[in-house]
Amino acid sequence: MKKVTERLKRHAEHGKRWVIAVPTLWLMLFFALPFLIVLKIAFAESAIAIPPYTQLLTMADDAFDLHVYFGNFIFLTEDALYLTAYLNSLKMAAISTFLCLLIGYPMAYHIARAKPSTQTVLLLLILLPSWTSFLIRIYAWIGILKSNGILNNTLMWLGVVDQPLAILNTNVAVYIGIVYAYLPFMILPLYANLVKHDHSLIEASQDLGARWLQSFWRITFPLSRNGIIAGCMLVFIPVVGEYVIPELLGGTNSIVIGKVLWQEFFNNRDWPLASSLALIMLLLLMLPIHFFRKYQEKEWEEGK
Amino acid sequence: MIEPSLSRDGVDGHFLQIRSIVKTYDDVVAVNDVSLDIAKGDIFALLGASGSGKSTLLRMLAGFETPNSGKIILDGEDIVSLAPYRRPINMMFQSYALFPHMTVEQNIAYGLKQDRMPKAMIADKVVQMLRLVHMEKYAKRKPEQLSGGQRQRVALARSLAKSPKLLLLDEPMGALDKKLRNRMQLEVVDIIESVGVTCVMVTHDQEEAMTMANRIAIMEEGSIVQSGTPRDIYEAPNSLQAAEFIGSMNLFRGAITVDAQDHAVIDSDEINNQLYVSYGVTTAIEDKHVVFAVRPEKTLISRDQPQGEYNWCRGVVHDIAYLGGHSVYHIRLNNGKILYSFMVNSDRFADQPTWEEQVYVYWSDDSGLVLRP
Ligand SMILES: Nc1ncnc2c1ncn2[C@@H]1O[C@H](COP(=O)(O)OP(=O)(O)OP(=O)(O)O)[C@@H](O)[C@H]1O
Numbered sequence: 152m153k154k155v156t157e158r159l160k161r162h163a164e165h166g167k168r169w170v171i172a173v174p175t176l177w178l179m180l181f182f183a184l185p186f187l188i189v190l191k192i193a194f195a196e197s198a199i200a201i202p203p204y205t206q207l208l209t210m211a212d213d214a215f216d217l218h219v220y221f222g223n224f225i226f227l228t229e230d231a232l233y234l235t236a237y238l239n240s241l242k243m244a245a246i247s248t249f250l251c252l253l254i255g256y257p258m259a260y261h262i263a264r265a266k267p268s269t270q271t272v273l274l275l276l277i278l279l280p281s282w283t284s285f286l287i288r289i290y291a292w293i294g295i296l297k298s299n300g301i302l303n304n305t306l307m308w309l310g311v312v313d314q315p316l317a318i319l320n321t322n323v324a325v326y327i328g329i330v331y332a333y334l335p336f337m338i339l340p341l342y343a344n345l346v347k348h349d350h351s352l353i354e355a356s357q358d359l360g361a362r363w364l365q366s367f368w369r370i371t372f373p374l375s376r377n378g379i380i381a382g383c384m385l386v387f388i389p390v391v392g393e394y395v396i397p398e399l400l401g402g403t404n405s406i407v408i409g410k411v412l413w414q415e416f417f418n419n420r421d422w423p424l425a426s427s428l429a430l431i432m433l434l435l436l437m438l439p440i441h442f443f444r445k446y447q448e449k450e451w452e453e454g455k
Numbered sequence: 456m457i458e459p460s461l462s463r464d465g466v467d468g469h470f471l472q473i474r475s476i477v478k479t480y481d482d483v484v485a486v487n488d489v490s491l492d493i494a495k496g497d498i499f500a501l502l503g504a505s506g507s508g509k510s511t512l513l514r515m516l517a518g519f520e521t522p523n524s525g526k527i528i529l530d531g532e533d534i535v536s537l538a539p540y541r542r543p544i545n546m547m548f549q550s551y552a553l554f555p556h557m558t559v560e561q562n563i564a565y566g567l568k569q570d571r572m573p574k575a576m577i578a579d580k581v582v583q584m585l586r587l588v589h590m591e592k593y594a595k596r597k598p599e600q601l602s603g604g605q606r607q608r609v610a611l612a613r614s615l616a617k618s619p620k621l622l623l624l625d626e627p628m629g630a631l632d633k634k635l636r637n638r639m640q641l642e643v644v645d646i647i648e649s650v651g652v653t654c655v656m657v658t659h660d661q662e663e664a665m666t667m668a669n670r671i672a673i674m675e676e677g678s679i680v681q682s683g684t685p686r687d688i689y690e691a692p693n694s695l696q697a698a699e700f701i702g703s704m705n706l707f708r709g710a711i712t713v714d715a716q717d718h719a720v721i722d723s724d725e726i727n728n729q730l731y732v733s734y735g736v737t738t739a740i741e742d743k744h745v746v747f748a749v750r751p752e753k754t755l756i757s758r759d760q761p762q763g764e765y766n767w768c769r770g771v772v773h774d775i776a777y778l779g780g781h782s783v784y785h786i787r788l789n790n791g792k793i794l795y796s797f798m799v800n801s802d803r804f805a806d807q808p809t810w811e812e813q814v815y816v817y818w819s820d821d822s823g824l825v826l827r828p
């Protein structure tokens with residue numbers, strides 16, 4: 152009997168190790184390894200070769216020769232294009248995150264307040280568009296926004312405008328596309344937070360003399376802080392590196408980091424420069440993630 | 456009325472008048488034509504089983520539910536159409552509903568801030584409230600850093616801070632364990648009385664209602680069964696429901712055979728002797744079926760056969776529950792019916808009847824009650 156339990160225990164230990172091993176392996180394969188490759192390429196020199204960069208470590212005369220090149224990073228600071236691209240991307244991410252919050256909060260709030268059966272339906276409606284291809288959905292927006300597209304035709308037919316509005320290939324179109332595509336990422340964490348709120352807190356607030364709006368600002372909003380932060384992170388981080396939407400809906404003069412990366416990589420075939428661009432972007436994004444983690448830790452500490 | 460009433464219901468209660476309140480949810484009648492009068496300074500308990508509509512009635516007083524019909528008049532003003540934030544009423548929630556992101560101080564100040572009270576005055580009032588509930592040391596803590604009893608004090612302080620005309624308590628002890636409950640019951644009453652606020656509370660615990668309240672209303676299925684002082688309800692329940700809800704009762708079903716001015720005699724199949732009550736019971740000829748009720752502590756046990764022909768019976772000791780201060784005897788009659796009788800344990804090792812011993816249970820003529828089935 153004892154033997155059996157011991158063996159089971161050993162199995163359990165084994166199982167535990169396996170359970171941890173799977174995500175670890177996953178992260179190694181799909182995050183750490185590609186990251187190391189990018190890191191390596193970022194410190195190489197562009198070359199006409201296959202692959203198109205110099206090796207970091209070469210063998211010459213039976214000795215290893217380490218060749219680290221910082222030129223890419225220096226180049227990034229010399230050309231204002233890159234700084235503009237970074238700033239544009241950050242601005243684009245900040246504005247779209249704010250717009251998503253503005254639109255997503257009331258939606259999440261109402262879903263969380265609806266009857267449980269209605270909640271399921273509404274959440275499904277939020278998620279439903281994601282079941283079609285991202286690319287196709289963004290293409291669809293071209294059809295809606297172009298000069299003789301659905302939107303302009305409707306507006307002209309209604310007599311609201313007599314000239315088609317130039318929306319496609321402007322920043323407005325980019326924001327429309329981003330907000331449309333990333334709204335679910337804002338709504339879901341907010342909903343998850345708001346649905347847990349204890350309604351008696353709002354009743355207590357009313358009971359103590361606060362109207363709806365005051366109750367909202369002083370009780371509901373501060374208590375949904377974690378949902379807001381999570382939603383903003385989920386929108387902000389991917390939008391900084393967004394390539395497809397600015398490329399398809401934005402104008403040629405909208406310079407964002409995603410597009411610059413693409414150009415360096417595919418048009419100029421300058422892999423090292425593209426890698427260093429990506430590396431800087433990653434570092435930029437580490438900042439908000441770091442603050443978020445610190446904040447969460449503090450919450451955790453306070454919660455104890 | 457078929458029993459002597461000790462109640463003075465409606466005589467002095469004009470501060471809060473609840474008039475014919477009805478509340479339905481779809482097809483459920485949660486509160487059915489309730490009228491109550493509550494006097495200034497009363498601590499009034501709504502007592503009832505789960506689902507009897509107590510919370511619904513309380514929530515209508517607070518303004519969270521709107522009655523289908525009826526009036527609620529507080530201090531001369533009909534408040535039915537007032538929004539919760541306009542009512543001079545504050546509530547202590549069952550879960551306390553303390554704001555988790557605010558400190559104790561901020562929680563108490565919340566209501567005062569809504570009134571745009573000057574900062575210095577708010578600070579004074581908060582200190583005063585903290586002192587009232589003995590929580591001065593915890594002003595800067597968050598609710599999650601407090602024990603259950605401390606949270607309750609903060610919730611009480613918060614609901615008293617605005618000096619409401621009416622304080623509502625929803626299951627005030629519901630979130631506390633048994634031992635703390637007994638202590639807090641007395642403490643909460645002390646605080647409420649020192650402030651002098653009129654209070655309506657909801658509970659399903661009869662002991663709690665009797666400890667805390669000076670008036671009780673028993674609710675069943677949305678209606679008030681009886682209201683009065685705890686003593687009224689205990690000693691003179693007006694119905695079987697009220698009698699069974701509070702304390703325990705020995706009941707005998709039977710029919711009235713003698714119906715005189717100052718006494719009545721009841722015949723019951725459940726007991727050999729006749730039952731006698733020393734007050735007149737007015738009955739219609741076609742409605743002679745009644746229930747005779749006597750409380751266990753009003754009955755006595757002896758080994759000798761009692762005198763007289765009324766109000767006693769013979770049985771054997773079926774079980775004894777020793778509770779320290781008193782014992783509950785379960786006496787089995789020869790028809791199988793079990794009677795309960797309390798015996799006070801005044802002597803440490805008295806010669807008391809023991810298991811399977813034959814005994815007589817008897818009671819005086821003025822102990823019994825006649826109730827309608
Ligand atoms: N929001 C609601 N919707 C539908 N029915 C309700 C609602 N609130 C209460 N009820 C119904 O009204 C009746 C009275 O409920 P209420 O909550 O007032 O009972 P209670 O006496 O407070 O019971 P408890 O001691 O369990 O809290 C119940 O039958 C309940 O199902």
Ligand SMILES: [Mg+2]
Pocket residue numbers: 509510511
């Ligand atoms: Mg209730």
